Amino acid sequence: MAEVRSDNASRHKTRANIVECAAQLLREQGTSAVTTRAVAQAAGMQAPTIYRFFEDKDALLDAVAEHVFATYVAGKTLVEDSGDPIADLRAGWDTHIGFGLANAALFGLLTDPSRGARSPAAAAGLEVLRARVHRIAAIGRLRVPERRAIELIHAAGTGAVITLLSTPPEHRDLDLADAMYETVMRSILTDVPTLPSDSATAAAVAFRAVTPKLTMLTDAERALLSEWLDRASDGLSRPGLRPRSDAVQD
């Protein structure tokens, strides 16, 4: 038989080109712009040709996910497996969050339970998380079963990204991901410093809650008071942080 070896180099190149065109379309124009015809045109071919390289549109999207994710982690300085497993987990968290925010449409695909469950890219990401949690368990810093830790981290991460993506960019609370990370870590790890007793913060927050009812103040006074209380409760709830000079958070 004529066994034309298909690792012809050219085959891989055009295949990669298709994937990259699809990825660009997905990134710049969203999910609905990724049609077989649009991808084919961007890659300089006719739509049916795509099916010479991918069984499905699904398979194409899987390849896109894999490619984009690989490109992203390659761009990051890959500080895999430093001496400190907890630092590694933290780095992985930041990568995950950053990836989700930078690739909203793709993240939506990977997150969709019907599609994402069998996506190889998503599975690979989960495997990385599993390994990192395992290393933490091995050094005796985990106080919940590994599986529970993995699920909590995974759920918290995807939830944080989705919540951020659901908020218009100019209103996003970029500290949410950090807060979520600390929240989960406090439940999962041993030896995390416990939160200080917090009556001051609680009082500030409680008073802030009733501020709108303080009709004896003018609107301007109330607005100023509200802003002070916001800063107070926010600052007190994050001990050890100095107030940021650029208070741009609208």
Added chain:
Amino acid sequence: MAEVRSDNASRHKTRANIVECAAQLLREQGTSAVTTRAVAQAAGMQAPTIYRFFEDKDALLDAVAEHVFATYVAGKTLVEDSGDPIADLRAGWDTHIGFGLANAALFGLLTDPSRGARSPAAAAGLEVLRARVHRIAAIGRLRVPERRAIELIHAAGTGAVITLLSTPPEHRDLDLADAMYETVMRSILTDVPTLPSDSATAAAVAFRAVTPKLTMLTDAERALLSEWLDRASDGLSRPGLRPRSDAVQD
């Protein structure tokens, strides 16, 4: 002018029928089964007739979301606003989780950042959460700003549901939602009992992590040991709970 009053009752009834047919289709056969033609056939009409009642397919889906959610909360005993704001929040959490698991396809639609952000049903749900958190703030039990608390709860809830939905039903860890709730509450509320010092659990989890390497044990022995350690670490990490006699929890 002829001002045909369109609160004709019949109009609302056929409209409601369309919504219910679409909801049933969505629930029983998933997102892709909800086509204008399928909905129309189920409702006993032709596809274009739907557009006499809904501007878009999007608008139809919004109506479906609203209807299903309203039906769901109506089915629950509506214990709104008991004396205890924290109990109310807890009840709302359970409702949210239960709704997500019972209506996977719809939850997927509401969760999609591109669609869900402007969905009235999703906005209404968020408003309920906002009000409940506000009441907790007012009684001085919140130790983070209201907005932060809302975002954490929302992100944790959607993340937990998505994670559960991404797992095949027979492998689901149904306690994940509870664990996530406690995790978030420990970071958000004052006066939550701090976790006990946890060296025993950590030791059990750490030993569990190296169990696969214990080659001096037989496979059967290792399996048994693993199961004991799973039960030990799981039980120790949830203080105050007796081991469950039946592993099945509703």
Added chain:
DNA sequence: CCATGTTGCTAACGCTGATAGCATCTTCAT
């Protein structure tokens, strides 16, 4: 040099969401 497999094209199918335009029915003012 031919047989075989690869690559890419045109044409087409069945499906989707959506629109146009025409009948029919309801309703109300006259």
Added chain:
DNA sequence: ATGAAGATGCTATCAGCGTTAGCAACATGG
């Protein structure tokens, strides 16, 4: 009662989608 106006629902149709069939051109190993 009757006719104008709006509501309702239909058929026919559109452009777009993922996907398949079938054919031509090309590469390549025996």
